[in-house]
Amino acid sequence: MSDRALRRATPIFPWSLTLPLVVQKYGGSSVADAAALRRVAHRVAETARAGNDVVVTVSAMGDTTDDLIELATSVSAAPDAREMDILLTAGERIAMALLAMAIGSEGVPAQAFTGPQAGVITTEHHGRARIIDVAPGRLQKAIAQGKVAIVAGFQGLHPESQDVTTLGRGGSDTTAVALAAALGADVCEIYTDVDGVFTADPRIVPAARKLARITYDEMMDLAASGAKVLMPRCVEYARRYNVPIHVRSSFSGLEGTWVVGDTVEGETMEEPIIAGVAHDRSEAKVTVIGLPDVPGTAARLFESVARADINIDMIVQNVSATETGLTDISFTLPATRLDDAISAIQSDADGIGYQELRTDVSIGKISLVGAGMRSNSGVSALFFGAMRDAGVNIEMISTSDIRISVITRADKVDDAVRAVHTAFELDSLEGEAVVYGGSGR
Amino acid sequence: MSDRALRRATPIFPWSLTLPLVVQKYGGSSVADAAALRRVAHRVAETARAGNDVVVTVSAMGDTTDDLIELATSVSAAPDAREMDILLTAGERIAMALLAMAIGSEGVPAQAFTGPQAGVITTEHHGRARIIDVAPGRLQKAIAQGKVAIVAGFQGLHPESQDVTTLGRGGSDTTAVALAAALGADVCEIYTDVDGVFTADPRIVPAARKLARITYDEMMDLAASGAKVLMPRCVEYARRYNVPIHVRSSFSGLEGTWVVGDTVEGETMEEPIIAGVAHDRSEAKVTVIGLPDVPGTAARLFESVARADINIDMIVQNVSATETGLTDISFTLPATRLDDAISAIQSDADGIGYQELRTDVSIGKISLVGAGMRSNSGVSALFFGAMRDAGVNIEMISTSDIRISVITRADKVDDAVRAVHTAFELDSLEGEAVVYGGSGR
Numbered sequence: 001m002s003d004r005a006l007r008r009a010t011p012i013f014p015w016s017l018t019l020p021l022v023v024q025k026y027g028g029s030s031v032a033d034a035a036a037l038r039r040v041a042h043r044v045a046e047t048a049r050a051g052n053d054v055v056v057t058v059s060a061m062g063d064t065t066d067d068l069i070e071l072a073t074s075v076s077a078a079p080d081a082r083e084m085d086i087l088l089t090a091g092e093r094i095a096m097a098l099l100a101m102a103i104g105s106e107g108v109p110a111q112a113f114t115g116p117q118a119g120v121i122t123t124e125h126h127g128r129a130r131i132i133d134v135a136p137g138r139l140q141k142a143i144a145q146g147k148v149a150i151v152a153g154f155q156g157l158h159p160e161s162q163d164v165t166t167l168g169r170g171g172s173d174t175t176a177v178a179l180a181a182a183l184g185a186d187v188c189e190i191y192t193d194v195d196g197v198f199t200a201d202p203r204i205v206p207a208a209r210k211l212a213r214i215t216y217d218e219m220m221d222l223a224a225s226g227a228k229v230l231m232p233r234c235v236e237y238a239r240r241y242n243v244p245i246h247v248r249s250s251f252s253g254l255e256g257t258w259v260v261g262d263t264v265e266g267e268t269m270e271e272p273i274i275a276g277v278a279h280d281r282s283e284a285k286v287t288v289i290g291l292p293d294v295p296g297t298a299a300r301l302f303e304s305v306a307r308a309d310i311n312i313d314m315i316v317q318n319v320s321a322t323e324t325g326l327t328d329i330s331f332t333l334p335a336t337r338l339d340d341a342i343s344a345i346q347s348d349a350d351g352i353g354y355q356e357l358r359t360d361v362s363i364g365k366i367s368l369v370g371a372g373m374r375s376n377s378g379v380s381a382l383f384f385g386a387m388r389d390a391g392v393n394i395e396m397i398s399t400s401d402i403r404i405s406v407i408t409r410a411d412k413v414d415d416a417v418r419a420v421h422t423a424f425e426l427d428s429l430e431g432e433a434v435v436y437g438g439s440g441r
Numbered sequence: 442m443s444d445r446a447l448r449r450a451t452p453i454f455p456w457s458l459t460l461p462l463v464v465q466k467y468g469g470s471s472v473a474d475a476a477a478l479r480r481v482a483h484r485v486a487e488t489a490r491a492g493n494d495v496v497v498t499v500s501a502m503g504d505t506t507d508d509l510i511e512l513a514t515s516v517s518a519a520p521d522a523r524e525m526d527i528l529l530t531a532g533e534r535i536a537m538a539l540l541a542m543a544i545g546s547e548g549v550p551a552q553a554f555t556g557p558q559a560g561v562i563t564t565e566h567h568g569r570a571r572i573i574d575v576a577p578g579r580l581q582k583a584i585a586q587g588k589v590a591i592v593a594g595f596q597g598l599h600p601e602s603q604d605v606t607t608l609g610r611g612g613s614d615t616t617a618v619a620l621a622a623a624l625g626a627d628v629c630e631i632y633t634d635v636d637g638v639f640t641a642d643p644r645i646v647p648a649a650r651k652l653a654r655i656t657y658d659e660m661m662d663l664a665a666s667g668a669k670v671l672m673p674r675c676v677e678y679a680r681r682y683n684v685p686i687h688v689r690s691s692f693s694g695l696e697g698t699w700v701v702g703d704t705v706e707g708e709t710m711e712e713p714i715i716a717g718v719a720h721d722r723s724e725a726k727v728t729v730i731g732l733p734d735v736p737g738t739a740a741r742l743f744e745s746v747a748r749a750d751i752n753i754d755m756i757v758q759n760v761s762a763t764e765t766g767l768t769d770i771s772f773t774l775p776a777t778r779l780d781d782a783i784s785a786i787q788s789d790a791d792g793i794g795y796q797e798l799r800t801d802v803s804i805g806k807i808s809l810v811g812a813g814m815r816s817n818s819g820v821s822a823l824f825f826g827a828m829r830d831a832g833v834n835i836e837m838i839s840t841s842d843i844r845i846s847v848i849t850r851a852d853k854v855d856d857a858v859r860a861v862h863t864a865f866e867l868d869s870l871e872g873e874a875v876v877y878g879g880s881g882r
Contacts (some may be wrong), residue, residue, distance in 0.1 A: 041516070068535065074475040075482070076542035083545070086553050087538035090531040094509065097528035101517035104524070112527050117603065133708040138603075162558065162579075 021143070021185045022047055025057040025153065025176035029193045030250040031095050032062035040191075040250065041102035050110050052145050055183060057153040058099050060091025070280060079421035081126035085155075085166045086355040089114070092152035092172075101149045110148040111136060115155030115164065119182075120175060123155035129156060129165035131174060131237075134182035143183075151179060157395045170231035177234050181241035188243050190230065196257030197222070199231050199276040199426040204414050211275060214254070218275040218369050221403045225367030226280030227343045235259065262371060263308035273372035273379070274424045279413050281366040283313060284335035285396075288345065290355025293327040300352050301329060301345065308344040310337045313365075314398040314407065326355070330396060332407065335361050363395070364413035367405040368420055374401050386423035392416045460585070462626040463488055464487045466594065466617035467499040467625075470634045471691040472536050473503035481691065482543035489549050489810060494584050498594040498617040499540050501532025522813035526596075526607045530555070533613075541591045551589040554579060556596030557607065560623075561616060563597035563606045570597060570606035572615060575623035584624075592620060600818040611672035618675050622682035629636075630682050631671065632691035634677055635638030638663070640867040645855050648868035652716060653696070656703045656812050659716040660686075666808035667721030669760060676700065700855035703812060704739035714820070715865045720854050721806040724754060725776040726837075728740060729786065731796025734768040741793050742770060742786065749785040751778045754806075755839040755848065767796070771837060776802050804836070805854035808846040809861055815842050827864035833857045 021222075024044065031037050039056075048054045059065075068087050072079045096112040103110035119135035142149040153172025158165050165173055173190055178187035197219065200208040214222075216239035223232040229247055238245050238259065248256025291297050297319065305312060313332040333341055338359060345357060366387075373379050383404055387394060392415060396407035408416055421427060445779060465485065472478050481499075489495045500506075509528050513520045520528075537553040544551035560576035583590040594613025599606050608615055614631055638660065641649040655663075657680035664673040670688060679686050679700065689697025689822060732738050739758065745876035756775045774782055779800060786798060807828075810819035814820050824845055828835060833856060849857055 034512060070537075071475060071539055072542055075478050075539050076546040078546070079542040080545055083538045083541045083551075083553050086541075086555075087535060090534040090538075093531040093534065094512075094528060096697050097524045097531075098512055098516050100524045101513055101520040101528075104521055105519070110524075112524050115526075274670040 005383060012106075019053045021053045021055070021183055022187055022189060023055045023057065023176050023180040023183065024189045024191060025172060026059065026099075026191045026250060027172065027193070028059040028062055028064070028095075030191050031058060031099065032389075034098075034333060036093075037061075037098055037102050041099060041106055043250070044099075044103050044110075045106035045108040048148055049241070055139060055143070055149045055151065055179055056099065057151050057172055057179060058092060059096045059153050059172040060088075061098075064091040064094070070200070072200070078300045081161055085126045085164055088166055089152065089164050089217065090157045092154055096150045096152045100148075102322070103148055103150070106149055109146060110150055111142045112150040112152075113142075114152050115175065117156035118149075118151040118179070120151075120156035120178065122158055122167065124165065126156045126163075126165055129158065130233075131156060131167065131178045134178050136179065136182045136234050138420075139179070139183065139430045145350040149308045151175065163357075167326075170234065173231055173234035174237055177237045177243050177245065180243045181237070187246050188238065189246045189248060189385045191248060192229060193251065194229060195229070195249045195252065195254055196247050197259070197276070199274075200417055200421045201279065204279070204417050205277075205421045205427075208276075208421065209426065209428040211257045213257055213258045213260060214262065214275050215371050216259060217262070217402055218371050219259045221369040221400065222276055222278045223365065225278035225369065225403065225405060226365065227276070227278045230259070231419060268401060272370065273376050274370035274426060276369055277417050277420050277424075278367045278369060279417050280367075281410050281413060282335055283332045283407075284338045285330055285332050285360040285363050285407065286332040286338070286341060286345075287328060287358040288352070288354045288356075289331060289358065290326045292353050293325050296327060297327075300348070301354075302331075304348040304352065305333075305341050306343045308337075310334075310341050310344070314405065316396045327410070332363065332365070332396070362410045363407050364410040364416075365405055365407055366413060366420065367403055368424070369403045371402050380404060382423055383420060386419040387416055390415045390419035392419070406418045459536060460492055460494045460495075461762060462494045462496070463628055463630060464496045464498065464617050464624065464626045465630045465632060466613060467500065467540075467632045467691060468613065468634070469500040469503055469536075471632050472499060472540065475539075477541055478502075478536075478543050482540060482547055484691070485540075485544050485551075486549040488546035489521060489589055494838050495586070495589045496615055496620055496626070497540065497589060497591045498620060499533060499536045500594050500613040500631075502536045502539075505532040505535070522634070526567045526605055528804060529607055530593065530596045533595055536544040536794065537591045537593045544589055544591070549589055550587060551591055552583050553591040553593075555593050556581075556616065557598035559590075559592040559620070561592075561597035561619065563599055565599045565602060565606065567606055569606075569609040570599065572597060572608065572619045575619050577620065577623045580620070580624065592616065601740070611675065614672055614675035615678055618678045618682075618684050618686065618845055621684045622678070626684065628687050629679065630687045631675075632689060633670060634690065634692065635670060636690045636693065636695055637688050638717070640670070641858055641862045642668075642720065644803070645720070646718075646862045646868075649717075649862065650869040652698045654699045654701060655716050657700060658703070658843055659810050659812050660700045662808070662810040662841065663717055663719045666719035666810065666844065666846060667723070667806065668717070668719045671700070691729055713811065714817050715809060715811035715867060717810055718858050718861050718865075718867070719808045719810060720726075720858050721808075722804075722851050722854060723776055724773045724804060724848075726771055726773050726777045726785075726801040726804050726848065727782060728769060728799040728801070729793075729795045729797075730769045730799065731767045732770060733794050734766050735799065738768075738793070739770060741789070742795075743772075745785045745789040745793065746774075746782050749778075749781045751775075751782050751785070755837050755846065757837045759841075773804065773806070773837070786858050800819055803851045804848050805851040805857075806846055806848055807854060807857045807861065808844055809865070810844045811818040812843050814844075821845060823864055827860040828857055831856045831860035833860070 100110040100112035121133040122129035167209040198208040202208045245259040318328040347415045517826040541551040562574040563570035594616040639649040643649045686700040756772045759769045
């Protein structure tokens, strides 16, 4: 808190001496129609009336983005990426203008800004641009005039081309965090259709509990392991600039989950051992059989995949069969990129020198995440024991200092998640749902 | 033609030495859905393949603008004009991106530009901005790269605020003409859902003929008199910069109507006496009774109306009744502004000093337009004779050197238009539909 307060208290931002600054982000389902927009407008107005400066990031309404993509594919088999960004940014444009109007009719002055107008500077990569910098001069001016600033999420400006860019799906969360960092906001509130971050997917584990608090590291690993509530890039941005995120429901007034650093006001927080169990059924597995067991084989294989711009998740290399001088390598990747990966490997078949390629799309991944794992022995033993007791066969294993992930059959994922959730005593006792993990801040 | 060619041949635009430049404008009904967009894309691509440089201005698809206005009114009783412009400009943004993609999939490279990106500089009046200047550097660069440039119609940038503005309904035509003027285009093609400009509304006069050619002055008067095919401001812009407009159908390959100056290649064109008959049922009449017949009365009356930003059309003052020293004034105005006008007059009732206000919304206007009128006597006599023979009573008269307009009862308009059209021998003989008025250019 103190460093942010200091930043906002510098003389060039005199208005920051007065009111706390809250950045709020509302996703597409929170602004799906006019009635939903009015509800969001009311919440924003209430936040302003409670004595906060407010900056709001908004996504396109409901299914707008999907509808626009469908239109694009109906007029072009391969739409140009630059024009696609022009098209898709119309969605946030509509939402931000309507939200500003709706807040205005609550009696609170509001102004809407596109990503470029808000000073969101990005790389040139249309459809998957990264935020380089935020120059929030126009937003600061609006705030100084007592206005709520509404900013289109998901978009920015590539300064050399002067063209609008999009950050890709989930980019609105990153916009919100980037604005919060640039403005030295006290909190970045991410509004969503769930109550916060849970110890597991409540659709699979009805006894899953809402976490009151989670660290950036844990949230990063949960997000990378399949938890959909936040995107890893957004959490990474928040961690880098130490922006406190509050994930909460736009349909209730409940406290949600705080995503914060592992120290608060200089003191290390007491950490629970386990934050949660994540799962992911969107990956596929490739096994490359009969590779020469000589230096450089793996490099050659993964260079060919990397050239196709495919992110690899887990990698396992079998112990070499010394009598043949051959080995096998298995790896996982997003199932949507499987065909591209196979093409990439086959196109360098001679260079890599394998005997056979096998693919498997019926896999699932279960991940256990918790910063307290670092200092607790016995976590792995308990985890694998729970899997065994549930009759779940483990096909691949990968670990980091705060995460254990395994690959199983896809149809075993639900059983595995429930078994691990119970084994680590994460199941909620009645009435205990919001007390886990501390007081929040 | 020669001055435009000269402009395009200046050394700073070297590419202009090579290909003719065509600016095309497609309205909302021409791009109502994906199939319509593909048809337009094909026509644009054909124009480019025929050896032209092409710049396209496009409106929002179908009912998009109306839908967005409805959304705005559902979240705010009085939407802010700045935010309204942000909202409405999303419509053209969608259309221009999709059209660029569709042209690209025809194998012709195309790039889309917003009004601000295209260098359309306007006044600050949100919702009714006027174009001040066009700085078409980005368009020229795209053309030089062999690309079709797609430009969002109806919008521009107010440079001081760096906010997007809209030109108001019909602004897309003006955008097209302004771009054609700035780029020194050889022609500005306005595509619409009718075949061109007709001697009368074909729904009222089935024998109405398509004009092959009409002068700017005639088109201005027809447009101001109720002909909906072009807006007066667009024609005025074209006249000022001598941009030839070709009004034609986006559903056929037929020649439409050329709107040009009254000299072509230095020679004055032979002019038909009458270009057409226009009508308008959207006006209302106000009669102010018992005004003091002293200097300054009319000024005071119309100053009060002007302050409400209302455009007056026709004005008639009765011959003063000398025994009372009082007179009456009648004037017409858009019926949509009648209430505002009455409020404005009533609020200055003491200053104006009238006895009574009467209003009438059941009026219609019939206008006869033709540049040849200037040198032909007997036009008025024939006009009024036709009205008399059709049993139409005339309530007000107004004339210019190329136009006669009268006010009648609204339910007499159709009879009056048909009678005048026949009297001036404008009715088409079978097969003669496109020969009237010369060869076009």
